[in-house]
Amino acid sequence: MACTEQLSLHPDRFDVTLVEAQDYCGGQAFSIPIDEERYGAPWMNQGVQGGSYIYHHTMRLFSKYSNVQAQHVDLQVSFGTGEHFWTNLFPTQLQVKHKNEIKRFKWAIRFMRWTEVFWALIPLKVSLKMFFFSDEFMNHMIYPALALFLGTGNATPDLPSIMMERLYTSPTYGMWYKVDDKSLSSNLPPMVVFPEERAFYEVWRKALVERGVNVRLRTEVDAVLERSNKCVRVLTRPRRPKPDDHIPNDEDQDLPQTEEVYDEIVLCVLADTAQRLLGKTARWIDNRVLGATTWSDDITITHNDTEYIKKWYTVDFDENLAVNNINGRDDSDRVQRGRTDFKPMYMIKNVPKDPRKLEMCFDCSNFQYQLKEAKKPFSNHIFQTIFLNKKHEDTWTRSDPKGQDHPRGLVASALSRLDPLRLCCPVDVASQWQETYYIRSCLDSGECS
16 A cells, blocks of 8 residues: 555556455454444454554554544553563562663663674574573563564564664664663553554545556455566456455455556565465575565454453552562652553463463553543453464463363454455454454564564
């Protein structure tokens, strides 16, 4: 869409065709209907909910095509439970326990800043050990804090160390800037919550059509047949509409293909999809770059199972875990704010069977502005729980075959992130689990996750 936007501003130079396999624009960013009386709003954003202020182009497009602007929010995060609980809102016992390592971490980050080129080649799991950090400090404090913003899940230990350094030292995109040598992270990262994405993309689509863009929904590119200086030949296939507009993978293979010719094409897809589409026309450098990314199958469940959330995450202020004096600094004002305003938006926990592995959860009712403004009780909150990497499914807390552990009260099941997808979305909350779809997430780079 962004590429089409820029090209469409020059109709004298470009005749643009936009091909989309789904029956709507926006891809992973879309909205679903929910019960307004129960949850406080008739819709919520699914897949992509918000982002950082560094995405200036995104903010400009929201301003241009949406009646409602992206809304500011100060991000509250809840990490772990019990003795391993900590948060960026107020100090806890875990931060006192690791006070020496927190102080050493600030020095290590400063040293990495001075020699950052070197750290681009060293994974986190190696560099942190080089500075003699404990497993508990790494697994319960560092890896979850990085996975939160980088979107790298259980692959976080394998990331280049320079990514951690930038997250703590950059005043522009360093979401944990600056390192707090008393409690590690005490800032509330400024974020933006997006407006209703389905409505935004529809307004944007209509604007592109008015500027002469040929927007073809329900059209899938099957293959690139030729790439030359003269033209690009591709095979396309129509898709059949679905009631919820989400078309499943690998359907409609019986429909006829059409060969089309263009001067140039831009593949706005994930790396492995691009490699598959290019097929025999891919050069060796294309295969090398596009084939270098490793992927995992994740599952996201949108639900309202408050019992599950309270069992596995810390969502309430606990006097026994909070500390007023953090390593010689009086933080009683932060503790008091925790008593009155602890409403975590993002929650991360370590998997009991393997503390290096993570599971994540959004409290959408604390994060998305239209739900937050309704001020519904916790029992009427909507959550998104993310289970990472299907290869490690045996460690997931949703694996109980009797359904005692995984979230109940389903609002919507998860999506396939890679190709055409489908969403099961009842108007109200279902009383039982429905079919689940996988999300493809990038393991190698926070940028493509």
